[in-house]
Amino acid sequence: xxxxxQPAGRLRIAVIGGTGVLGSGxxxxxxxxxxxxxxxxxxAGKAAxxxxxxxxxxxxxxxxxxxxxxxxxxxxxxxxxxxFAAHNASLDAxxxxxxxxxxxxATVPLVPPKVGTxxxxxxxxxxxxxxxxxxxxxxxVSAFHNISAHKLGGSDPIECxxxxxxxxxxxxxxxxxxxxxAGLRGLHGGPxxxxxxxxxxxxxxxxxxxxxxxxGAGIRITGP
Amino acid sequence: xxxxxQPAGRLRIAVIGGTGVLGSGxxxxxxxxxxxxxxxxxxAGKAAxxxxxxxxxxxxxxxxxxxxxxxxxxxxxxxxxxxFAAHNASLDAxxxxxxxxxxxxATVPLVPPKVGTxxxxxxxxxxxxxxxxxxxxxxxVSAFHNISAHKLGGSDPIECxxxxxxxxxxxxxxxxxxxxxAGLRGLHGGPxxxxxxxxxxxxxxxxxxxxxxxxGAGIRITGP
Numbered sequence: 148x149x150x151x152x153q154p155a156g157r158l159r160i161a162v163i164g165g166t167g168v169l170g171s172g173x174x175x176x177x178x179x180x181x182x183x184x185x186x187x188x189x190x191a192g193k194a195a196x197x198x199x200x201x202x203x204x205x206x207x208x209x210x211x212x213x214x215x216x217x218x219x220x221x222x223x224x225x226x227x228x229x230x231f232a233a234h235n236a237s238l239d240a241x242x243x244x245x246x247x248x249x250x251x252x253a254t255v256p257l258v259p260p261k262v263g264t265x266x267x268x269x270x271x272x273x274x275x276x277x278x279x280x281x282x283x284x285x286x287x288v289s290a291f292h293n294i295s296a297h298k299l300g301g302s303d304p305i306e307c308x309x310x311x312x313x314x315x316x317x318x319x320x321x322x323x324x325x326x327x328x329a330g331l332r333g334l335h336g337g338p339x340x341x342x343x344x345x346x347x348x349x350x351x352x353x354x355x356x357x358x359x360x361x362x363g364a365g366i367r368i369t370g371p
Numbered sequence: 372x373x374x375x376x377q378p379a380g381r382l383r384i385a386v387i388g389g390t391g392v393l394g395s396g397x398x399x400x401x402x403x404x405x406x407x408x409x410x411x412x413x414x415a416g417k418a419a420x421x422x423x424x425x426x427x428x429x430x431x432x433x434x435x436x437x438x439x440x441x442x443x444x445x446x447x448x449x450x451x452x453x454x455f456a457a458h459n460a461s462l463d464a465x466x467x468x469x470x471x472x473x474x475x476x477a478t479v480p481l482v483p484p485k486v487g488t489x490x491x492x493x494x495x496x497x498x499x500x501x502x503x504x505x506x507x508x509x510x511x512v513s514a515f516h517n518i519s520a521h522k523l524g525g526s527d528p529i530e531c532x533x534x535x536x537x538x539x540x541x542x543x544x545x546x547x548x549x550x551x552x553a554g555l556r557g558l559h560g561g562p563x564x565x566x567x568x569x570x571x572x573x574x575x576x577x578x579x580x581x582x583x584x585x586x587g588a589g590i591r592i593t594g595p
């Protein structure tokens with residue numbers, strides 16, 4: 148999938164919703180790891196601003212900013228980091244360009260103001276919702292639900308594993324490599340339907356942050 | 372709630388489904404911590420056998436075995452450790468005796484043979500299913516979903532936190548004390564609806580056990 152002028156084997160990544168804290172944190176980490184990254188936003192101007200704010204070492208491709216649909220066209224892997232309220236609209240924006248591509252959905256079905264209470268979409272979870280809306284061509288994998296977004300911008304180690312869900316093992320493997328490129332541990336979490344475990348866990352962690360007055364609780368899987 | 376002949380402040384615990392691995396492991400740990408424990412089973416004879424198999428230090432109340440309904444009558448706190456297929460029947464058995472009592476539901480909605488795939492009951496999770504079936508009088512709290520049951524019988528430290536869900540904070544607190552009495556760390560997980568996070572996580576952990584060839588993966592919450 149590499150093109151002339153890009154490091155061989157480096158997937159081009161579009162981060163849709165990359166102007167947010169989670170999206171820009173991931174974009175920064177992947178860009179610094181040498182991946183060509185495009186930030187996609189409903190407002191291409193804001194995307195360009197967010198891209199320009201990410202410093203990349205000399206010799207590596209700079210981050211670009213485009214509209215959501217343009218960013219999806221320009222990428223091999225599309226990562227969705229949008230609020231639940233924008234989930235369907237963003238899926239519709241990328242749908243024409245995601246055939247055969249991996250779509251990494253980080254969406255958590257939070258419904259403000261009660262974000263400490265888990266919500267279950269009628270499809271069972273946000274990830275299955277995405278898969279159904281995008282159709283058979285896209286390969287939906289979900290991940291990054293439990294990461295405290297603001298910690299991605301820092302340099303402290305993040306005490307949180309990333310569970311990766313998807314119905315195709317090879318696609319999960321590819322996403323686990325992206326998780327590792329972002330400096331985190333990724334683990335196979337099983338089929339896409341299992342994504343509800345991590346999606347709902349976000350509301351649990353929000354509750355724990357509040358009740359125990361901690362900054363960014365996370366989860367670790369013990370055993371593997 | 373203590374009676375003559377029982378250590379003051381020690382809740383009497385019924386473990387419904389206490390002939391299984393999870394139930395007998397918990398019963399053993401609570402009995403050795405000095406709690407009066409009754410094992411409840413559909414077959415009172417099997418309950419008595421399971422109770423007799425639990426050695427308790429001299430001076431502490433021995434574990435007794437009764438039918439499910441008798442065990443529920445005899446307890447202050449009722450703990451449910453039954454397979455999902457027996458969930459509704461067990462709830463019906465204890466319903467007449469659980470008014471005003473805390474019912475700790477450990478049920479995970481696993482549907483064999485695909486136990487590595489999360490299932491979502493129409494009520495949203497097994498714990499809310501229990502609460503709706505028992506009615507307003509019982510105070511349902513859910514916990515112990517992610518503990519590798521066979522490890523409860525051993526003496527090695529168990530690398531797993533116990534998330535405790537319930538709509539009443541005081542009831543969650545009481546259950547967290549029981550978790551601690553069993554030698555584990557319990558954490559507030561928020562309202563009962565959040566139980567789906569831990570219930571579905573069990574299928575994730577089963578998947579991880581299989582894919583990574585580990586014995587009893589668990590979860591740790593980082594932060595608190």
